[in-house]
Amino acid sequence: MDPELLKYLLMGIITLNIFIEKWLAWLNIRQVPDHLPATLDQYLDDNKLKQTRTYQVANYKFGLVTGIFTYLLTIWFIGSGFFGELDGWLRYFIDYPLFLSLAYIGILYMGSDLLSLPFDYYHTFKIEEEFGFNNTTKKVFFLDKLKSYVISIVIGGVLLYALLWLIHQAGLDFWWMFWIVAIVFMLSVNLFYTAWILPLFNKLSPLEDGDLKRDILRYAKSVGFSLDNIFVIDGSKRSSKANAFFSGLGKRKKVVLYDTLIDQHTPDELVAVLAHEIGHYKKKHIYYNLITSILQVGVMLFILSQVIYNENMSLALGGDQLALHLNFIGFTMLFSPLSMLLGIGMNMMSRKHEFEADEFAKTTYAGEPLAEALKTLSVKTLSNIHPHPWYVFVHYSHPPLIERLEKLEE
Numbered sequence: 001m002d003p004e005l006l007k008y009l010l011m012g013i014i015t016l017n018i019f020i021e022k023w024l025a026w027l028n029i030r031q032v033p034d035h036l037p038a039t040l041d042q043y044l045d046d047n048k049l050k051q052t053r054t055y056q057v058a059n060y061k062f063g064l065v066t067g068i069f070t071y072l073l074t075i076w077f078i079g080s081g082f083f084g085e086l087d088g089w090l091r092y093f094i095d096y097p098l099f100l101s102l103a104y105i106g107i108l109y110m111g112s113d114l115l116s117l118p119f120d121y122y123h124t125f126k127i128e129e130e131f132g133f134n135n136t137t138k139k140v141f142f143l144d145k146l147k148s149y150v151i152s153i154v155i156g157g158v159l160l161y162a163l164l165w166l167i168h169q170a171g172l173d174f175w176w177m178f179w180i181v182a183i184v185f186m187l188s189v190n191l192f193y194t195a196w197i198l199p200l201f202n203k204l205s206p207l208e209d210g211d212l213k214r215d216i217l218r219y220a221k222s223v224g225f226s227l228d229n230i231f232v233i234d235g236s237k238r239s240s241k242a243n244a245f246f247s248g249l250g251k252r253k254k255v256v257l258y259d260t261l262i263d264q265h266t267p268d269e270l271v272a273v274l275a276h277e278i279g280h281y282k283k284k285h286i287y288y289n290l291i292t293s294i295l296q297v298g299v300m301l302f303i304l305s306q307v308i309y310n311e312n313m314s315l316a317l318g319g320d321q322l323a324l325h326l327n328f329i330g331f332t333m334l335f336s337p338l339s340m341l342l343g344i345g346m347n348m349m350s351r352k353h354e355f356e357a358d359e360f361a362k363t364t365y366a367g368e369p370l371a372e373a374l375k376t377l378s379v380k381t382l383s384n385i386h387p388h389p390w391y392v393f394v395h396y397s398h399p400p401l402i403e404r405l406e407k408l409e410e
């Protein structure tokens with residue numbers, strides 16, 4: 001395709017993308033609940049509903065501003081040939097093509113992150129703070145940033161270097177070779193996330209002996225689930241929002257409970273939440289998710305292999321010769337509609353899994369305490385009670401609260 005045409009195609013794609021994105025968000029925010037099911041009466045009074053609404057609107061506006069800012073900046077960068085100019089400028093300093101690409105992508109990554117820093121800061125210390133969710137101190141906020149820069153530079157740098165090296169050495173075959181590298185990497189993250197990455201940000205401690213631990217272990221045993229690692233994480237260091245998750249595969253699996261979750265729920269509710277999580281294992285969702293992500297990466301790499309050597313892509317972005325890093329940027333834009341479609345597929349699968357895990361908790365433990373826990377969680381986090389069905393279709397990895405309650409309380 002002619003570079004000029006390709007340039008307008010890229011602009012068209014990202015325009016369509018933000019249009020769909022913001023249109024869905026708008027549909028979602030203008031949806032005002034007409035009535036609430038009786039089961040939520042005790043949890044949501046008028047005051048709480050009003051607060052929920054205000055929080056949703058604040059986040060909607062925030063998303064609108066950041067989205068439009070990023071969009072305009074990208075369009076300006078494409079239109080003005082900035083991406084190509086940056087390439088030309090870096091070529092004065094760096095000869096070796098692999099380092100050139102690494103530096104180029106590194107600069108864009110750091111640049112975009114620094115630009116988003118004021119927005120992140122505002123979201124944490126203004127919006128989250130105002131609604132009482134924020135516990136992050138400024139020190140923690142900036143330390144987090146610093147640590148994630150170091151991790152991205154080290155891990156991202158090594159992976160990117162491996163990818164670029166394969167592109168240079170193996171030609172078109174690079175896509176399946178790097179796919180193998182990516183699979184090994186994804187499996188290692190899965191296995192070692194709680195042991196290596198998480199402790200850099202949070203403190204993990206084993207759950208103390210007591211009623212809760214006894215109840216959890218008793219339940220786990222009743223469904224034949226071997227569980228030796230129950231950890232508590234100091235999530236309250238950053239936010240009052242609560243969570244629980246499993247990590248790792250096979251014998252290395254661990255369950256991690258947020259301290260905020262333990263504070264906000266009865267032991268009965270906590271066991272029900274755990275029963276739901278164990279349901280994900282018992283129904284093999286963890287493996288389905290892993291396999292789907294692996295396939296997704298494969299598709300991405302294959303498509304990358306179709307555009308990475310296309311000189312016109314570099315020219316479309318303002319370069320004067322083929323540059324792998326320019327084609328990377330072009331690829332991420334070209335790929336965005338497909339990535340939205342893949343995301344929809346993943347979310348559909350995930351929502352189905354959530355219902356199955358709820359069902360598992362209901363049959364092997366009890367539906368009621370899980371329903372109570374979900375209500376508390378949802379109300380405390382000021383979640384949208386009536387999301388728009390299309391917004392749910394595209395973005396929700398979990399079914400909306402009311403649909404889950406209907407099944408749990410049926």
Ligand SMILES: [Zn+2]
Pocket residue numbers: 276277280354357
């Ligand atoms: Zn779940």
